[in-house]
Amino acid sequence: MTDTRLSFKEMCGKFDVTPRTLRYYEYIELLEPEKDGRSRWYGSREVARMTLILRGRRFGFSLEEIRQWLMIYRQKGNKPQLQAWVDLADRQLAELERQRVELDLTLSDLRALRETAAKEL
Template sequence: MPDEREISFKDMCARFDVTPRTLRYYEYIELISPRREGRSRLYGAREVARMTLILRGRRFGFSLEEIRQWLLIYEQKGSREQHEVWLALADRQLKLLDEQIAELQNARDDLKSLRDKTSDQVDGAD
């Protein structure tokens, strides 16, 4: 009998705006483990929380393997170890994002400079 707090596969996809293929893949690589009832998959609070963390991690640029390993740490060693690993991962990712921002800013500055020079040439040709 389904728990009232569990949600269906379809509802899980809708709640997190993911495709069924994505959700099945996350199950396949053991990021989430729904309870099965016949052919139905039911997702409880644990799976909803894990999905929230997975999608947040993806948004921050972490690989699925990094996320999987990080989630495993909680199960194997507890929250303190998980928090320490999280801080190291976050520091590394912040550095990478800062480098990407700098690269994008440089590309933007170069593009704007070239655009302005071209605009001046076009305006000067009149």
């Protein structure tokens, strides 16, 4: 990554998040921008962290899980963080598979009920 710094507004635009979301991520210590008076500046580290945060949310992880995972790197380094990631991913994959089975069953039930109703018309 480059050493380019993004302003608060640029960071919101780059990641398509609201100012409230970005402030909240700072509040819960997911992001630590440089502060110059009232201005906030986001360097390559914060851009990378934001990418990981949003990816983690898309995968279904809670913000607390993401925060703890990011803290592992600072406290213990890369290898423990990767192991924690594998453990989280395994758990989430199992949960998503469970949800897919449940969703498939729900879709099947809904189709059957719709068919029954359509035949009665």
